[in-house]
Amino acid sequence: MAKQKKQVKEKAIEETLWQSCDKLRGSVEPAEYKHVVLGLIFLKFASDKFEQRRKELISEGKEKYVEMKDFYAMKNVFYLEEISRWSYIIKNAKQNDISLKIDTALNTIEKNNPALKGALPDNYFSRLALDKTKLASLLDTINDIDTLKDDGQDVIGRVYEYFLGKFALKESSGKGKGEFYTPKTIVNLMAELIEPYKGIIYDPCCGTGGMFVQSIKFIEAHQGSKKEVSIYGQENTPTTYKLAKMNLAIRGIAANLGDKHADTFSNDQHKDLKADYIMANPPFNLKDWRGENELLDDPRWMGYEVPPKSNANYGWILNMVSKLSENGVAGFILANGALSGGGEEYKIRRKLIENDLVEAIIIIPRNTFYTTDISVTLWILNKNKKQRIDNTKERPKNYRDRTGEILFMDLRRWGSEYEKKYIELTEDDIQQVALNFHNWQQADYETTYKDVPEFCKSASFEDLKANDFSLVPSKYIEFVDKDSGIDFDTEMKRIQQDFRTLLQEEKESQAQLINAFKTLGYEL
Numbered sequence: 122m123a124k125q126k127k128q129v130k131e132k133a134i135e136e137t138l139w140q141s142c143d144k145l146r147g148s149v150e151p152a153e154y155k156h157v158v159l160g161l162i163f164l165k166f167a168s169d170k171f172e173q174r175r176k177e178l179i180s181e182g183k184e185k186y187v188e189m190k191d192f193y194a195m196k197n198v199f200y201l202e203e204i205s206r207w208s209y210i211i212k213n214a215k216q217n218d219i220s221l222k223i224d225t226a227l228n229t230i231e232k233n234n235p236a237l238k239g240a241l242p243d244n245y246f247s248r249l250a251l252d253k254t255k256l257a258s259l260l261d262t263i264n265d266i267d268t269l270k271d272d273g274q275d276v277i278g279r280v281y282e283y284f285l286g287k288f289a290l291k292e293s294s295g296k297g298k299g300e301f302y303t304p305k306t307i308v309n310l311m312a313e314l315i316e317p318y319k320g321i322i323y324d325p326c327c328g329t330g331g332m333f334v335q336s337i338k339f340i341e342a343h344q345g346s347k348k349e350v351s352i353y354g355q356e357n358t359p360t361t362y363k364l365a366k367m368n369l370a371i372r373g374i375a376a377n378l379g380d381k382h383a384d385t386f387s388n389d390q391h392k393d394l395k396a397d398y399i400m401a402n403p404p405f406n407l408k409d410w411r412g413e414n415e416l417l418d419d420p421r422w423m424g425y426e427v428p429p430k431s432n433a434n435y436g437w438i439l440n441m442v443s444k445l446s447e448n449g450v451a452g453f454i455l456a457n458g459a460l461s462g463g464g465e466e467y468k469i470r471r472k473l474i475e476n477d478l479v480e481a482i483i484i485i486p487r488n489t490f491y492t493t494d495i496s497v498t499l500w501i502l503n504k505n506k507k508q509r510i511d512n513t514k515e516r517p518k519n520y521r522d523r524t525g526e527i528l529f530m531d532l533r534r535w536g537s538e539y540e541k542k543y544i545e546l547t548e549d550d551i552q553q554v555a556l557n558f559h560n561w562q563q564a565d566y567e568t569t570y571k572d573v574p575e576f577c578k579s580a581s582f583e584d585l586k587a588n589d590f591s592l593v594p595s596k597y598i599e600f601v602d603k604d605s606g607i608d609f610d611t612e613m614k615r616i617q618q619d620f621r622t623l624l625q626e627e628k629e630s631q632a633q634l635i636n637a638f639k640t641l642g643y644e645l
Contacts, residue, residue: 135280137262138162145259148252155280156360157249160242161260162280163367164226166268167199168207170371173269174198190233197373199237205229211264214257220246236375240366303402303454304489306546307499308332311400311452312339313555314481314501319349319513320397325385325440327354327378330365332400337374343515352376353391357384386410386436389421391444399441399451405497406456407433425472426465434459435469442478442502448511451502454485460498460592471590474527474582478502481528481558482592486536486544488615496533501558508564519564525582528561529594530554531575574599 142154149157174196178187186192190200203209205226213222227241246256308331317336324332333354337347352369354376356362362382369376379390410433417427421443428436434455441451459466460482473479481501489497508522532554536544546554557577560569572578578598588596635645 137266138280140262142259145251145255148255149249153249156242156245156364157251157259158263159280159364159367160227160245161223161263162266162268163241163371164205164210164223164230165207165263165266166371167230168201168205169268170198171201171206172208199230199234199371202229202233205233207264211260214260215253217253219253219256219260220249220251234370236370237366239381240363240370242363303328303332304545305331305335306551307402307454307485307489308335308400309339309548310546310551310554311499312336313551314499314558315398315400315450315452316514317350317398317400318343318345318515321351321353321394321446322398322400323352323391323394323396323441323444324354324399324401325437325444326401326403327356327365328361328402330354330368330374330376330378332402333369333374333376334372336400337372345515347374353394353396354378355385355390356382358382385440386416386419386433389440394444395446395449396444397446397449399444399449399453401437401441401451401453403433403437403453403455405434406458410436424476426468428469429465432458432462432466434462435466438473438500438502439469442473445502445504448505450480450504451500453500454497455500457484457496457498457593460594467590470592473502474585474590474592477506477524478504479527479592480506480523481530482594483530483554484533484594486533486546488544489536489546518559518562520562521564521566523562527580527585527592528558528577529580529597530557530577531594531598534575572599574601 138158142158145154145157171193174193175187177196178184178192183192193200204222210219210223210226213219216222223246224242224244227245228243231237231239231241311332312335318340322333322336327333333352336352337350340347340350352374354365356365356378359382362378365378366376369378377391381390383390408431411430413430416422419427421440422428423443425439428434428439437453437455438459441453445451459470462470479500480503481499483499483501485497485499487496506523506526507520509520511518511520532546532550535550535554536546538544557570560566561577561579563569570579575598578594580597584597585591638645
């Protein structure tokens with residue numbers, strides 16, 4: 122009997138790329154890895170799409186059209202001249218001028234495709250002066266990645282998230298934990314709750330555009346059309362702004378990200394915008410986001426206190442409130458501290474509740490993000506909680522009057538573990554939470570919704586008033602035994618893993634330090 126071949130577990134794209142980045146050590150700062158890799162991933166992805174479309178045309182007997190841009194544009198595929206194709210880059214991977222060839226390829230793609238204006242790196246690889254051998258090795262690694270294998274994945278966003286997670290605590294820019302790509306499962310949950318089928322979608326801090334990518338996938342999965350939505354966003358970091366334009370353009374998603382990268386607070390690119398849906402994951406607890414005497418009379422705070430300069434959380438909230446249309450709905454992630462802060466935050470939060478804008482508060486499990494292990498909150502704001510029938514959804518919605526009510530949900534015990542230390546909500550989790558939320562909203566909620574201990578509670582305005590307008594779910598959701606909420610074994614294993622990681626990082630740092638001295642001729 123023939124021996125059965127042992128199945129080899131395929132490495133994830135992120136892991137493969139991370140290992141390949143070891144080859145860049147010494148020639149480029151670690152903080153640059155993600156930009157080097159994503160520029161090349163884009164080039165490979167664009168080329169793979171181009172070659173796929175080229176084969177389609179040939180199989181359809183349209184070989185004479187394979188060099189005509191229009192036949193690619195009609196399928197949202199970028200036309201690539203020969204010098205911009207991945208095959209050309211790989212063929213020349215070991216040439217001395219490979220960095221220049223990569224820059225030329227990117228520049229030519231941008232020049233031939235107006236949707237990419239200002240999106241691609243400009244002479245980036247030439248300026249980095251990467252070691253030729255190391256760059257060739259990285260190109261070989263990327264050449265083995267099938268970028269079209271899983272059309273449901275946001276390749277650029279996934280890689281960006283992974284790399285940010287690896288370097289968030291090491292980068293010297295001071296941005297650290299607050300700036301990252303939002304995990305796909307959280308975006309999916311947000312989309313299932315606010316259902317952005319038709320109208321204007323806005324993200325005031327759009328990062329690499331992953332929120333928009335997953336929103337469009339949600340719409341198409343529910344038989345909607347991306348032609349019925351308009352996308353507006355803004356991003357402050359120049360390289361991330363370029364990545365967002367790149368990420369959206371390659372998928373044929375038209376978006377207005379403003380004339381340039383800019384700070385949402387000091388240089389709002391969409392001042393008169395009124396959005397039907399807002400989806401956002403602002404930087405957590407951003408400090409010194411405005412000067413002491415700046416933005417004091419900004420119209421976005423009209424009717425509220427000026428958000429404190431010590432923390433931008435409520436600045437983000439009020440920016441989004443000011444952008445909502447008359448039936449607008451917002452879903453966004455914030456650190457849990459925003460649920461109960463004092464001072465100006467307390468006054469703003471109380472006013473938001475009194476103005477009946479808060480619809481739901483949902484605690485997300487810990488370790489959901491690569492770059493922070495804290496538990497965070499998903500907020501849902503709604504400008505119209507009155508009774509009405511909405512025909513813009515997949516199925517007509519008969520909303521009941523929810524005036525003065527807020528739904529609290531606690532998902533800290535939900536989700537499944539992956540990569541040993543991270544948690545993600547499963548598709549089943551997302552559907553259960555969304556069903557519970559929509560049942561609570563509907564006219565027949567008395568037969569489909571009920572408060573469940575340790576999961577959900579529909580709180581009244583009087584409940585909120587009695588708790589001094591705190592939005593902490595545990596003040597409203599019934600817990601069977603609050604003192605036994607901690608699983609000692611699980612917590613100790615998490616702490617054990619954290620210390621193991623810290624010790625390993627310290628060991629690597631010591632080895633690098635010893636090696637650095639050894640290179641200079643001094644043994645430690």
